[in-house]
Amino acid sequence: MxxxxxxxxxxxxxxxxxxxxxxxxxxxxxxxxxxxxxxxxxxxxxxxxxxxxxxxxxxxxxxxxxxxxxxxxxxxxxxxxxxxxxxxxxxxxxxxxxxxxxxxxxxxxxxxxxxxxxxxxxxxxxxxxxxxxxxxxxxxxxxxxxxxxxxxxxxxxxxxxxxxxxxxxxxxxxxxxxxxxxxxxxxxxxxxxxxxxxxxxxxxxxxxxxxxxxxxxxxxxxxxxxxxxxxxxxxxxxxxxxxxxxxxxxxxxxxxxxxxxxxxxxxGVEAIHKHGRQLLQRLVDGFRGVPGVYLHGWNPDTPRVNILSFTMRGKDNGELAAWLDRKHGIMVRAGLHCAPSAHQRLETFPNGTVRVGIGPFNTEADIDALIEAVFDAYENGIA
Ligand SMILES: Cc1ncc(COP(=O)(O)O)c(C=O)c1O
Missing domain, CATH: 3.40.640.10 (Type I PLP-dependent aspartate aminotransferase-like (Major domain))
Structure with missing residues (x-):
């Protein structure tokens, strides 16, 4: 997968x-x-x-x-x-x-x-x-x-x-x-x-x-x-x-x-944007049910594109991202994302975050798989 x-x-x-x-x-x-x-x-x-x-x-x-x-x-x-x-x-x-x-x-x-x-x-x-x-x-x-x-x-x-x-x-x-x-x-x-x-x-x-x-x-x-x-x-x-x-x-x-x-x-760019926003909201809602997940820079009132940064209590970002790929076939990016100033402002420097970038071909099933995988990390660890 x-x-x-x-x-x-x-x-x-x-x-x-x-x-x-x-x-x-x-x-x-x-x-x-x-x-x-x-x-x-x-x-x-x-x-x-x-x-x-x-x-x-x-x-x-x-x-x-x-x-x-x-x-x-x-x-x-x-x-x-x-x-x-x-x-x-x-x-x-x-x-x-x-x-x-x-x-x-x-x-x-x-x-x-x-x-x-x-x-x-x-x-x-x-x-x-x-x-x-x-x-x-x-x-x-x-x-x-x-x-x-x-x-x-x-x-x-x-x-x-x-x-x-x-x-x-x-x-x-x-x-x-x-x-x-x-x-x-x-x-x-x-x-x-x-x-x-x-x-x-x-x-x-x-x-x-x-x-x-x-x-x-x-x-x-x-x-x-x-x-x-x-x-x-x-x-x-x-x-x-x-x-x-x-x-x-x-x-x-x-x-x-x-x-x-x-x-x-x-x-249509509007349709692409709407699709991404729906998936992003699904992810945010799903992550609320996963203990230890913390969203960074998230403000429901700010207009946004389909990017979400999170960390998980007790887990190293790089190890979590590598494990998501290895075990669940899910590719996300960990670290500072070439934007150390932004991480300093969001108080996530120097460890950064795990970043999810949603595209027009992603589906609800992709988002649900990520939520379940992160829940798996919480329940069973990432060894
Ligand atoms: C906000 C922002 N600006 C500039 C760039 C640089 O784009 P490129 O590598 O295509 O030159 C990126 C790429 O990650 C970006 O996210």
């Missing part, structure tokens, strides 16, 4: 059409997009541009301002590299992933930026819009960067409220955990930019992610090189997406991502 409940790390299985779309691309259309004019180049360009349209329409972005890159981490780094200068003030939250915290700490140390971290209140650690706005208005601020939903407890942050309230200060949204899991209309949020990974809620392959830019916000290219356009020039072309897509784009990833976004649109 295999029950995959680690959707927050990466989705599995992928959307039903992804593998076929990738194979079809490799077998029939694997030219280099935008390089020359022969049939395979045109076929590859179609696939990449189709994927761009699909992902932009799913997230509420303008396709011309939706750029492909290796993932959310890359695009966070690219935005910071373009926007931060020595002495700049940046506001962030205490629930951020290391994809945000590590570069920010680097800029703090090496470029002397002033980093302000807003500590949200427990139990979920989500700062209020007012707390963030108060900090931004206290001193000139170059950038606000915040996760749309924590990858530790799934709590959703008020990104649109913040973006609108702090305008014109730009807000960069890390939507790694919400894209494909929670309806997003980027254009309406008022945020300057949004990054997402292709392989999590978007149900596509690894190695591809997107940056969405508002019409009024732009960044410099972090990487420069060939684009297939304006080849006579030693400078990057001015127009997007080419200006930010130096080198051959991940065409195989784009083929898969286009297929997964089409599947998500068909199923």
């Amino acid at each position: 295999m029950i995959y409940l680690d959707h927050a790390a990466t989705s599995f299985p992928k959307a039903p059409d992804v593998a076929e779309a990738v194979a079809l691309f490799l077998n029939q259309a694997a030219g280099n997009p935008g390089r020359g004019g022969h049939r395979l180049t045109v076929a590859a360009s179609r696939v990449v541009e189709g994927a761009r349209e699909d992902v932009a329409s799913l997230l509420g972005g303008d396709p011309e301002r939706t750029v492909f890159g290796p993932g959310a981490t890359f695009w966070i780094n690219a935005v910071l590299a373009s926007k931060l200068n020595a002495g700049d003030r940046v506001v962030t939250t205490s629930l951020e992933h290391n994809a945000v915290m590590r570069p920010l700490r680097w800029y703090e140390k090496k470029r002397r930026i002033k980093l302000v971290t807003i500590k949200g209140k427990l139990p979920d650690g989500v700062p209020s819009t007012d707390e963030i706005v108060a900090s931004v208005t206290r001193a000139p601020t170059s950038l606000v960067i915040m996760t749309h939903a924590s990858n530790v407890n799934g709590a959703v942050m008020p990104v649109a409220e913040v973006a609108q309230a702090v305008s014109p200060v730009p807000v960069l949204v890390d939507a790694a955990q919400t894209a494909g899991c929670l309806p997003i209309d980027f254009a309406k949020t008022g945020a300057a930019a949004l990054v997402a990974s292709g392989h999590k809620g978007l149900l596509g392959p690894t190695g591809i992610g997107v940056l969405l830019l508002a019409p009024w916000f732009d960044i410099e290219a972090l990487v420069q090189g060939g684009t297939g356009s304006r080849s006579e020039s030693h400078e990057m072309p001015e127009h997007l997406p080419d200006r930010l897509e130096a080198g051959t784009v991940n065409t195989v990833g784009a083929a898969g991502l286009g297929a997964s976004c089409a599947w998500i649109r068909e199923r």
Whole structure:
């Protein structure tokens, strides 16, 4: 038996059409997009541009301002590299992933930026819009960067409220955990930019992610090189997406991502979110009947995506997770989930938690199996 409940790390299985779309691309259309004019180049360009349209329409972005890159981490780094200068003030939250915290700490140390971290209140650690706005208005601020939903407890942050309230200060949204899991209309949020990974809620392959830019916000290219356009020039072309897509784009990833976004649109993000929330509630209710289980960062009143962190009294998180896989075929993730700051805020540092990430293909039976397995751990131990 295999029950995959680690959707927050990466989705599995992928959307039903992804593998076929990738194979079809490799077998029939694997030219280099935008390089020359022969049939395979045109076929590859179609696939990449189709994927761009699909992902932009799913997230509420303008396709011309939706750029492909290796993932959310890359695009966070690219935005910071373009926007931060020595002495700049940046506001962030205490629930951020290391994809945000590590570069920010680097800029703090090496470029002397002033980093302000807003500590949200427990139990979920989500700062209020007012707390963030108060900090931004206290001193000139170059950038606000915040996760749309924590990858530790799934709590959703008020990104649109913040973006609108702090305008014109730009807000960069890390939507790694919400894209494909929670309806997003980027254009309406008022945020300057949004990054997402292709392989999590978007149900596509690894190695591809997107940056969405508002019409009024732009960044410099972090990487420069060939684009297939304006080849006579030693400078990057001015127009997007080419200006930010130096080198051959991940065409195989784009083929898969286009297929997964089409599947998500068909199923509906709202329906996916509702399904996940129902399963999450079933899990929370079920865990109430298991002695020794403690939920971390859980607040029934906070909007959330389908992530739950728990620990069990007297059990080591890593050993419990390994035993769940070994004995019950259930895959969850133990530890700090690349988010030590979030665990510090939720008071689960340094041991972390066991994290359950629910995906669109999980069923009530999967959730019941996890509850029973954790009950088994309580009754019989995990030796
Ligand atoms: C909140 C958050 N931000 C950023 C990332 C980084 O995404 P990627 O590894 O696709 O770059 C992750 C991945 O776990 C995440 O959960």
